[in-house]
Amino acid sequence: MSGQTHILLVDDEATLREPLAEYLTKQGFRVQQASDASQARSVMNAFNFDIILLDIMMPGEDGLSFCRHVRDKTEIPVIFISAKGEELDRIVGLELGADDYITKPFSPRELVARIKVVLRRTTNGNGLQPGSGTIYQFSGWTLKTDQRSLTDHEGVTVPLSSGEYQMLLALLSRAGQVLNRDQLLDITQGREAHAFDRAVDNQISRLRRKIEADPKNPEIIKTVWGGGYVLAGDVKTL
Amino acid sequence: MKRLLPKNLVGQLLALVAFTLLIAQAINIALLYRGAQNQKMVEASVSAVVRIAGEIERIDERGFRKPRYRRDGTARFRRYRPSVTEESALGAGHKRLSVAEERAARAFENLGVNLQAVKVARVDTLPLNMKNSVIGMRGERRRLRSVGYHKESDKIDGFIIISAQLKDGKWLNIASAIRHNNPRLIRSLLFQTVVIYLILLIPLIWLGRYISRPLKALTQAAENFTPGSRALIKEIGPPDTKHLIAAFNEMNERVGAMLDEKDVMLGAIGHDLRTPLAALRVRVENIEDDDERDRMISGIDDMDRTLDDILSLSRLGRSKETAEKTDISALIETVADEYNDMGADVSFTRSERITADIRATLIRRALRNLIGNAVKYGRKAVISVDKTVNKPDDKLVIHIDDDGPGIPDDRIPAMFDPFVRAEQSRNRETGGSGLGLTLARAIARDHGGDVVLENRAEGGLRASLILQS
Numbered sequence: 001m002s003g004q005t006h007i008l009l010v011d012d013e014a015t016l017r018e019p020l021a022e023y024l025t026k027q028g029f030r031v032q033q034a035s036d037a038s039q040a041r042s043v044m045n046a047f048n049f050d051i052i053l054l055d056i057m058m059p060g061e062d063g064l065s066f067c068r069h070v071r072d073k074t075e076i077p078v079i080f081i082s083a084k085g086e087e088l089d090r091i092v093g094l095e096l097g098a099d100d101y102i103t104k105p106f107s108p109r110e111l112v113a114r115i116k117v118v119l120r121r122t123t124n125g126n127g128l129q130p131g132s133g134t135i136y137q138f139s140g141w142t143l144k145t146d147q148r149s150l151t152d153h154e155g156v157t158v159p160l161s162s163g164e165y166q167m168l169l170a171l172l173s174r175a176g177q178v179l180n181r182d183q184l185l186d187i188t189q190g191r192e193a194h195a196f197d198r199a200v201d202n203q204i205s206r207l208r209r210k211i212e213a214d215p216k217n218p219e220i221i222k223t224v225w226g227g228g229y230v231l232a233g234d235v236k237t238l
Numbered sequence: 239m240k241r242l243l244p245k246n247l248v249g250q251l252l253a254l255v256a257f258t259l260l261i262a263q264a265i266n267i268a269l270l271y272r273g274a275q276n277q278k279m280v281e282a283s284v285s286a287v288v289r290i291a292g293e294i295e296r297i298d299e300r301g302f303r304k305p306r307y308r309r310d311g312t313a314r315f316r317r318y319r320p321s322v323t324e325e326s327a328l329g330a331g332h333k334r335l336s337v338a339e340e341r342a343a344r345a346f347e348n349l350g351v352n353l354q355a356v357k358v359a360r361v362d363t364l365p366l367n368m369k370n371s372v373i374g375m376r377g378e379r380r381r382l383r384s385v386g387y388h389k390e391s392d393k394i395d396g397f398i399i400i401s402a403q404l405k406d407g408k409w410l411n412i413a414s415a416i417r418h419n420n421p422r423l424i425r426s427l428l429f430q431t432v433v434i435y436l437i438l439l440i441p442l443i444w445l446g447r448y449i450s451r452p453l454k455a456l457t458q459a460a461e462n463f464t465p466g467s468r469a470l471i472k473e474i475g476p477p478d479t480k481h482l483i484a485a486f487n488e489m490n491e492r493v494g495a496m497l498d499e500k501d502v503m504l505g506a507i508g509h510d511l512r513t514p515l516a517a518l519r520v521r522v523e524n525i526e527d528d529d530e531r532d533r534m535i536s537g538i539d540d541m542d543r544t545l546d547d548i549l550s551l552s553r554l555g556r557s558k559e560t561a562e563k564t565d566i567s568a569l570i571e572t573v574a575d576e577y578n579d580m581g582a583d584v585s586f587t588r589s590e591r592i593t594a595d596i597r598a599t600l601i602r603r604a605l606r607n608l609i610g611n612a613v614k615y616g617r618k619a620v621i622s623v624d625k626t627v628n629k630p631d632d633k634l635v636i637h638i639d640d641d642g643p644g645i646p647d648d649r650i651p652a653m654f655d656p657f658v659r660a661e662q663s664r665n666r667e668t669g670g671s672g673l674g675l676t677l678a679r680a681i682a683r684d685h686g687g688d689v690v691l692e693n694r695a696e697g698g699l700r701a702s703l704i705l706q707s
Binding site (some may be wrong): 019160164 | 381517520521523535557565568571575
């Protein structure tokens with residue numbers, strides 16, 4: 001990837017699409033707009049894109065169907081932008097192979113962060129695409145990426161915040177690899193650490209409370225002195 | 239009487255038929271009994287007539303017997319023979335049976351016996367002077383003597399006395415016992431009744447179930463009616479019932495269609511409001527003044543939350559999310575962390591692991607609302623979990639205690655009404671739609687639980703989210 005990240009923004013609402021394109025351009029992205037699926041298809045023939053931001057409810061072909069088309073043809077990551085906020089819609093979107101899902105109204109900063117996280121995951125992550133239905137098994141736990149659900153060996157669901165989920169996913173997809181705070185922030189939030197940033201340590205300790213038998217003596221997420229964190233133990237990827 | 243009636247259709251049908259059958263059979267028994275009784279009387283009369291006719295024939299041949307005497311000089315009576323008297327044994331005190339008299343007279347005529355008069359009467363107790371002139375007793379004679387020659391309920395049903403006047407003016411009198419009806423008659427009738435009833439029972443039970451089964455299914459469907467479930471009931475049973483079920487199914491279908499329409503409409507409203515809100519949210523980023531921008535962002539977030547609350551409330555019970563066994567402590571922690579990240583004072587010490595079957599998204603929302611209230615109105619939230627292992631009604635109670643002023647007890651029930659908020663002025667500063675508690679309680683009830691508010695003795699309010707564990 002050289003130069004600017006090229007974004008395809010597909011949304012039928014010009015009132016949202018135009019200011020958003022403007023904002024993203026200001027943030028240093030190159031943005032192409034499409035008001036529906038057919039326009040998006042033709043734009044895709046003309047340009048190469050790094051990521052697609054896709055509305056679900058559109059007249060004509062809807063976002064879900066277009067996402068399926070994109071998945072069949074290309075590897076371009078997709079983030080859904082939708083007004084439908086129900087959990088099930090989220091799962092349907094992720095199962096279709098979308099990489100993330102953000103509901104309207106959203107903070108544009110949050111969107112930018114998510115774009116960066118998705119790009120990081122898909123381009124730098126050794127070809128990993130955890131967005132599309134990967135299942136990780138580790139130390140008796142199961143993490144399903146299409147539902148973003150973590151279950152223990154008894155099948156009990158343990159709710160995670162999205163920060164915790166991103167953190168766990170980052171560690172799982174790089175199991176055995178020591179990741180420092182900057183790397184983790186970069187992978188999970190697409191941003192750089194400020195001085196005295198406790199965000200990573202916070203997430204890790206919360207995660208440990210939920211998955212470690214004894215959070216004070218962690219067996220799964222271990223601290224590497226001076227280095228950062230590492231996910232110990234076997235990880236099976238299904 | 240009402241209490242004795244069976245509760246269901248089959249039972250009532252069976253009881254009714256049993257009752258009717260019993261009455262019919264009772265009438266039947268009474269009629270048969272009377273017929274049989276008549277028969278016995280005729281039998282008794284006939285033997286009496288025959289005996290008198292025989293005696294007259296003998297007298298014609300050999301003249302009257304002389305009385306015999308025992309050695310001690312007492313008269314020895316011949317048994318079973320008509321007594322011969324100057325006056326009829328039947329005096330004015332006896333109620334005579336004219337029909338039987340006519341019949342007897344005709345019988346004598348047919349037998350070729352000429353008589354001056356015939357008297358017939360029925361008595362319950364045998365006159366003493368006729369003790370030796372009684373027939374039709376067979377083995378009962380001795381027994382009869384011991385009980386005193388009168389009507390005995392189970393053997394002798396009284397006596398027919400026939401008194402016939404010979405041409406010479408003397409009377410021949412004979413008593414004939416009317417034997418009691420065979421008790422087997424009643425027994426066999428009762429047996430018959432039971433057999434008929436048992437035979438009837440089979441089609442009756444079948445009929446009852448044929449009618450009541452579809453009705454029961456319908457009742458159950460109406461009781462467990464979940465709007466829009468569209469579970470159709472099979473159209474079975476008699477035509478009337480089938481029509482009823484068809485109408486119910488149709489109604490169910492219409493309700494489902496209406497709810498679907500509502501969902502589509504709500505989805506459209508959600509979409510149409512969220513999209514401009516999103517556009518606004520993007521544009522707000524262009525505002526230079528940080529304070530101004532933050533205020534607008536919080537305003538937009540507030541609107542979004544209210545919209546969310548309204549949409550979830552109206553969609554509750556139609557959620558497509560399935561209940562899953564979830565770690566409740568982890569869920570509470572997640573929500574508590576959210577608030578702590580926003581700088582609120584929310585504490586939760588997890589103890590043992592507690593799980594429950596819940597729709598996590600909804601319960602999370604309920605918790606968010608309750609904790610949000612505690613933080614907003616009570617400065618802080620202290621969360622604790624109680625698990626009562628009290629089978630089979632295991633309950634899981636999540637307490638959220640705050641440090642606020644509490645709510646006057648009489649205002650507590652109103653707090654659950656939509657758009658009612660703790661402070662009277664609809665002050666937007668504190669935010670909130672006034673739907674938080676309404677929604678939390680609706681979610682809890684959707685899970686078979688509830689939300690309860692109470693003022694704590696040590697001050698502050700305690701909100702309890704009760705779940706089935």
